Amino acid sequence: MAAGTSARGRAARPRQYDLDSLLAVAVSVFNERGYDGTSMEDLAAAAGITKSSIYHHVPGKEQLLRLAVERALEGLFAVTREDGAKTGPAIDRLEYVLRREVEVLVERLPYVTLLLRVRGNTETERWALQQRKTFDRFVQSLVKKAADEGDLRRDVDPAIAERLVFGMINSIVEWYRPGRVPVSTLADGVVTLALSGLRGKGS
Amino acid sequence: MAAGTSARGRAARPRQYDLDSLLAVAVSVFNERGYDGTSMEDLAAAAGITKSSIYHHVPGKEQLLRLAVERALEGLFAVTREDGAKTGPAIDRLEYVLRREVEVLVERLPYVTLLLRVRGNTETERWALQQRKTFDRFVQSLVKKAADEGDLRRDVDPAIAERLVFGMINSIVEWYRPGRVPVSTLADGVVTLALSGLRGKGS
DNA sequence: TTATGGACCGAACGAATGGTCGGGTGACAT
């Protein structure tokens, strides 16, 4: 984003970071090595900078994690406040949220990836887990409502179904990379699979 | 397993580990804190033993990881060699593998959990990732065959579908704990959801 | 020209980490 040769000045002044561009690098490394498996030296090397320089931008390693998961959670919770998630039959709201969640997940892929891998070792991580739980409960209530309105199959426990569909969506971060397949195709696939299943009958 | 007061001897000789029981403790801690986030002291504390004692049973931290993921992979690959995975229409083989994978995953829950979280920092981890990829390709070929035989819906790319269903199953380790819900119910839910979807029409 | 301030650096610190070493203790077989 803000890294690279500045406007003027021959071959001088390469790499120059601000908080945002440094965060992008850090998150990328976190996702590759895992948060605990990443040292400040790893980050420094990836950024082409020294360890101590990182502390000019950020007060510590944990803050980088915090900023990243905040960015992810912000996107996720924004969906729950959108119209499509609040009006109409629960089954439609559910479909809307599923599709939108896929979109947000792809849009902020590295940040959401990191969020989904949080384990709970630090205060920041525990806070992130709590937030995820809150979001989870929102979707859970949608599934419950759709079941109550008779729009879901009755031979699968709604609680289990929610976990599974949720897990399916979250697993996207493990393999999807933007470019090859358009997001809309992915989102269609998710919604179709979640609601109508894999088996035949399709056009 | 083998920890506890020995047959004879008053209140003497508490905790006494063999490789297996120690591994069980270690894997449990790995899953809670993450492999990189777990120190040998953490393991020692959880086992009620000193760090140095651990080295009596195992040559190092990485070996514990190795033993654990081997246990998981062994169970997974055993499925691919079973009859149900090798005979009959691909769609039936697929259903068989899905159900059996759920069963193995639950049966060896802590080990498979650890396997699914491997990142690739050490040689052992990279080997584990390679093995997972091999298993993945096996399931992929099943989905492909089922598609060729016309038993899958044609409006979702088989490659994407396989990833999603695979991800759904793998996500089970994040929430399922044996006891509350029987494995058979879970497996039924997975197969139903994967093949027929969430939406109505069910009995 | 000088001063301000953002981005960066090398050297160093205390704490934690994975691992080693030499020794101890008790159950069991001889």
Place this chain on the structure above:
DNA sequence: ATGTCACCCGACCATTCGTTCGGTCCATAA
């Protein structure tokens, strides 16, 4: 009684960790 062996211990080591500090460089503003 003695020796063996599995299991355990405390003390220690070299390295790596996250973090701090004092200082340099240079683009821009006054």
